[in-house]
Amino acid sequence: MSTLTVSPRGPLAGALPRPSSRARAFALDAALVVAGAAVVALLAQAEIPLWPVPITGQTLAVVLVGASLGVRRGGMALLTYLLAGLAGLPVFAGFSGSIAAVASPSFGFIVGFIPAAMVAGYAAQRAWDRRPLIAFAAFVAASIVPFLIGVPYMAFILNTVMGAELSVAQIFAAGVTPFIVGGLIKAAIAAAVIPLAWRGVAALDRDRD
Template identity: 40%
Template sequence: MKFKTKDITKIALLVALIAVGAFISIPVGPVPITLQSFFIFMTGLLLTPFYAGLTVFIYLLLGLLGFPIFAGFSGGIQSFLKPSFGFLIAFVICAVFISKFTKGEKSFIKIVSALIISEIILYLIGLPYMYFILNKIMGTTISISKVFTIGMIPFIVPDLVKILLAAIIVPRISKIIKINS
């Protein structure tokens, strides 16, 4: 596959935005509220499925290589052992899913629906990972219901706001800068 300069630029810009989104953080337990998911939504809405997945993969790779671009200015291979890392893994799948199911879509409802489904995918991967890390690796005894309480409930309203903002803003950005061309 041959990459064009404009594709590399889009990927680099979105990797940087995802990293910036990680720095804008509100601690609420083992997983902070960040703007990362907003930029994952943008990535999926603006890029092809391959480029969307590649963008988030590059972000993860840079963080795992030690660049402090994860929430809390963290990074490194030890990030695998953080309760929140399952959500980062899910970001790759979510970006590809969003791109695949919203490409060329004009319907606000269909875009919002795809973003909500991607958020469900995020929870389906992130919550079991959190449960495993907290119980098996960190040695705490935490119930599945408590994982939902700390890993999902505080995020529902902020995630819905990010979904609505992305669904409103990104199609307008795309028209203005013709990012899909």
């Protein structure tokens, strides 16, 4: 009978029973990747409109997906999300999606979600996601990653493409400051949810024994 198993290291998805055949293992990985992309698409619709970048639930979803799936599958889930949006599926904030999104000031953040999920996955694969305080630190680090790509991209679109001529301070005020408190809250939520999920897996594992 298939059961969940607590591994010394690895993401939550590693607790799932692994199919013996390569085809079924691939199908499981594909399903997890698509499910991860769907979670991000869903939380993207939890939106507080701001200019030039809205506040959404995407960062929380990115961290949860990355920590749950690991580096490879987490990164693939966010790449799938990005490609689905560019293909026209309404997965971005505000149920939007189009190749034209590349000209949006917020698009760099979406690109940054891919390495962010991988950072969260890296933490999970080293079991840093099982204690809330350590998980919180790791998830804050993962949450910073989209800004490393998103803020310069936003500045380029606003100043070079749109001709806004915003100063560095104005760019920071528009692309960083509004997200600090929310980012910490979302990292804290993820740092509570993931260790709790691991405790649930451990309880099921004990019941099996």
